[in-house]
């Protein structure tokens with residue numbers, strides 16, 4: 091990129107990061123002119139301190155709060171439709187999403203459909219800029235350190251009947267406010283910590299090596315890698331390490347801001363079909379695919395892979411670019427093993443079912459608006475080979 095190239099960055103109006111950030115909710119909701127909030131979460135979080143803090147804070151400020159907690163992991167069009175009904179029943183004028191990527195993405199869908207006179211099919215709005223400008227204001231309170239959805243213009247929605255899970259990208263899906271309180275993540279068990287944490291690291295690497303990276307997304311991605319690199323194995327081993335939890339929470343938010351503006355690439359394009367066919371969790375799928383995809387791309391952007399490797403602590407300043415990239419691959423293999431993420435063959439997938447799915451998964455990856463942004467583009471055969479490498 092030269093000094094004359096143009097780029098743009100879209101972010102929430104306000105991002106508050108740090109212990110106690112949730113206490114700012116009533117004041118910031120009032121500043122948005124909101125009086126009646128729908129709190130969107132999932133059943134596992136209903137009794138979580140984050141949900142209690144949100145509801146108590148709103149009510150203490152005289153704002154009306156109702157809870158909708160029926161969001162599934164990998165939210166569906168049905169969850170969004172039920173949420174719209176709950177929103178209308180409460181006559182809500184704004185939404186607070188509390189949870190991981192699933193409740194936040196569902197809330198984005200609810201916010202986008204809330205103002206419709208004629209109900210729209212979310213799946214038909216997949217891809218770039220199809221949602222239209224209107225949505226209810228959304229405040230996102232993440233409880234995982236992973237998806238970064240609190241600062242992205244993306245939502246990923248599934249339709250089980252059609253066996254698809256599609257991404258939507260639109261400025262209307264961007265939360266107005268993100269309240270990132272690392273203390274909410276202390277309750278995550280190690281498996282969840284590992285899977286969502288590696289997803290955040292993938293966001294940093296994919297943003298750094300995307301064809302549409304910008305100087306701003308580079309800085310976000312590098313700082314995210316600096317924060318996440320040394321912290322992920324620590325929070326896996328030591329869930330109550332508050333400093334490491336804080337680094338993960340801020341790192342995941344920065345990585346989300348990076349990927350939202352640099353777009354997802356080959357890893358995410360290939361990860362979704364693994365979820366659709368074999369229910370491999372999103373973070374695990376991206377984490378498993380990262381090392382093979384990095385190895386595949388190294389020659390196309392050696393200085394970018396080297397920069398992210400050094401930021402993450404996988405390579406030192408004395409390592410030349412080419413070697414730093416190789417060190418990144420080895421470091422990723424070691425990290426995923428250390429945090430208990432096996433290779434694909436460890437997910438109970440029958441080898442013949444995997445072989446049979448390779449072609450359709452490669453087609454789905456190619457159709458996903460991801461692979462074309464990778465620094466090195468992969469064709470169908472290369473994608474099949476990369477899936478096999480991850481087995």
Ligand SMILES: NC(=O)c1ccc[n+]([C@@H]2O[C@H](COP(=O)([O-])OP(=O)(O)OC[C@H]3O[C@@H](n4cnc5c(N)ncnc54)[C@H](O)[C@@H]3O)[C@@H](O)[C@H]2O)c1
Nearest residue numbers: 134164190191192233234237239242244245246274277278
């Ligand atoms: N919109 C985006 O930009 C974006 C980016 C990446 C991923 N995603 C999507 O996000 C979803 C994954 O989100 P996720 O990985 O954050 O997890 P999630 O929201 O799917 O939650 C997974 C599980 O963790 C539990 N949980 C959440 N926070 C917890 C906490 N603090 N303590 C204990 N348990 C907790 C939940 O109850 C749930 O059972 C996927 O659907 C993925 O497609 C979206």
Ligand SMILES: [Fe+2]
Nearest residue numbers: 237289358376
């Ligand atoms: Fe992701």
